[in-house]
Amino acid sequence: MKETPRIAIVGGGPGGLLAAHVLHGHGIAATVYDADAAVDSRDPGGTLDLHADSGQIALEDAGLLPAFRALARTEGQAMTRRDHRGTLLKEFVPTDDDTAAPEIDRGQLRTMLYEHLAPGTVRWGHKLTELTTENGVHRLHFAHGSTVDADVVIGADGTWSKVRRRLTDAMPDYLGVSFLDVRYDDVETRHPEVAALVGNGQLFTTDGAGRAVIVQRNSNGVIRGYVAFRAEEDWAAREGVDLADRASVRGFLLREFRGWGATVRPLLTDNDGDYVARAFTALPAPLTWERVPGITVLGDAAHAMAPFGGHGANLALLDGAELAHALHEEPTVEAALARYETAMFARTGQLAADANEALRGFFADQPDGASRDVPDREEELRSYEARAAEYRASRTPAAR
Structure with missing residues (x-):
């Protein structure tokens, strides 16, 4: 850019x-503001698989692919499929050198990204309440x-983004499926x-009737x-479940998942800690949306979607890389933001x-009550590699 803008993420x-x-790799200053008190001040959630065609490309652009690989678990790409009685339906075990979508804990990824930034880049304890504009x-x-x-x-502030409100009135909708975090x-x-x-x-x-347990090492x-499970958004109140009382939640689950076999029942009842409803x-x-000068969003702030396919974090990483490249390569901020948003x-x-349609379909009743199938894991991994090659071939070559 010919400009030297002040950039707030x-x-x-x-x-x-x-x-x-x-x-920063392009020599462009930017400061990150986050509501958390510190990088590890809250539970970051579970694990992510970073895809060769998106998340890993972004990490490579940032010079962080070796740091990721030092933490990543290639064995975590394995997938087991069972029915609600515990019967094994399908199993995939990756080879040791398969790097199409290794797993990394969310907390490990966030800490790695943070610790490789220059001190002072992230300002913790900054919760955005409003974004106003005057004279540009x-x-x-x-x-x-x-x-x-x-x-x-740059709004990277998640599904309920305050920055996005300056761009569009669109708000997230409930997809008809609720879940309980377990560990x-x-x-x-x-x-x-x-x-x-x-x-x-x-x-x-x-079980083919709108109920599932999906867990990851x-x-x-x-x-x-x-x-x-498929439910109204206020299911706990409707069912008289006290979410702070593990016994109350477990009683509900045993009723809701009645018919599930003894082999898989510990997945419902033996978790450590409280159930967290989401x-x-x-x-x-x-x-x-139409361009708004000087403002854009990325990741869940731009395209929050159902988790089927595991695209959310991967697209957020790629959005971040592509936006940064555009700001480096285009002559003006507006040209950069227009290029980024169009792509x-x-x-x-x-x-x-x-992804949204897949989630609705997965939790719909099966006519014969059979378990709904999920994508073939090995086919997914090979498709990530193929798309990575296509994506690299199509990228703007300047200064990458």
């Missing part, structure tokens, strides 16, 4: 941190009373039956995931629509 998740990395200057207002002025504001600690010793069911990777267990002897929500897809809309729109 709102949100210190993977997409925001990756954008800062690539911008954007002012970020934070909960503790301070303000920051910026020429470019099992020190599984080889405390939960050997769960460890045996899950193996080294992911376990899908479904994490690092350090932990398995995490969720118990998912809901699957997504933005309308495909979603676009991002094309890249993410159909993926988001397909």
Whole structure:
């Protein structure tokens, strides 16, 4: 750019941190503002598989692919499929050198991205409450009373993004499926039956009637995931379930998942810690908006979608890299943001629509009550590699 804009990134998740990395690599200053008190001040969630055609490309652009590979678990690409009685339906075990979509804990990824940034890049404890604009200057207002002025504001602030509200009135909708976060600690010793069911990777267990348990091996002897079921968004109140009382939740699950076999029942009842209730929500897809000078969004702020396919974090990372490249390569901020948004809309729109539809279909009743099939894992991995080659061949070559 001919300009030297003040760039504020709102949100210190993977997409925001990756954008800062690539911008800094191009010699462009940017500061990240995040509501959390520190990089590890809250539970970051479970694990992610980073795809060769998106997340790994972004990490390579940031010079962080070796750091990722030092933490990643290639064995975590394994997938086991069982029915609700525990019968093994399908199993995939990756080779040791398969790097199409290795797993990494969310907390490990965020910490890695943060620790490789220059000190002071991330300002923790900055919760955005409002974004205003006057005479082309954007002012970020934070909960503790301070303000920051910026020429470019990048919203990496998630599904309920405040930055996105300056671009579109679109808001996330509930997809009709709720879930409960579950975790099992020190599984080889405390939960050997769960460890045996899950193996080294992911376990899908479904009954063909709108109920599923989807869990994944994490690092350090932990398995995490969720118990998912079709329900009204206020299901707990309707069912009289006290979410703070594990016995109350377990009683509901045993009723809701009646008929599930004894082999898989520990997945419902033997978790460590409280159940955490969440809901699957997504933005309308495909979603676009008219350009607003100096403001854009990435990741879930731009295209929050159902988790089927595991695209969310991967697209956030790639969004961050591609936006940073555009800001480096285009002559003006507006040319850069227009280029980024045009490509991002094309890249993410159909993926988001397909992921949302896949979730609805997966949790719909099967006519014969059979377990609904899931994508073939090896086919997915090979498709990531093929698309990675295509994507690299199509990228703008300048200064990469």
